[in-house]
Amino acid sequence: MTSHPPHAHSRSNSRPPPAASPATAAGPTSLYARLGGADPVYAVTSGLFDRLLADPTLGHFFDAATLPKHKAIVASFLNGALGGPSAYKGRSMFDAHIGLVDLEHPRDFNIVAGHLAAVLAGAGVPGDLAAEVMAAVGGLEPDFAKIARARKLIAEMD
Secondary structure: OOOOOOOOOOHHHOOOOOOOOOOOOOOOOOHHHHHOOHHHHHHHHHHHHHHHHHOOOOHHHOOOOOHHHHHHHHHHHHHHHOOOOOOOOOOOHHHHHOOOOOOOOOHHHHHHHHHHHHHHHHOOOOHHHHHHHHHHHHOOHHHHHHHHHHHHHHHHHO
């Protein structure tokens, strides 16, 4: 009887290990690293706030006294969402924005997303990388939809 060498594609070796998601992977493949790290992420955050402050719908939510705090919170959030070295430890988006979102729909989320896309484009972030960033933060949209529904229910109860 002849013995056969083990098959290279045996059941235990047939699947490669799952690849880490670029948005959550540590190291050079993270979105955070591909954007360039802390300084570019903070620059995007600053550019975003420049646009938000000038926006006729959202500008009134911010004032000079709270702006540094808001920038730090958003930079921390982006750091975590893009696979940076530290996780976001602030309040949930739902808790932080429940009192701010329009009663009928999450219009504000879409405005912020549009400003973020414009800032990424203005910073010269390549389209495919910008799309990954938008997808990473786009997961927040359901939170804003929940906020709108919750506020609508609360208004109906009054």
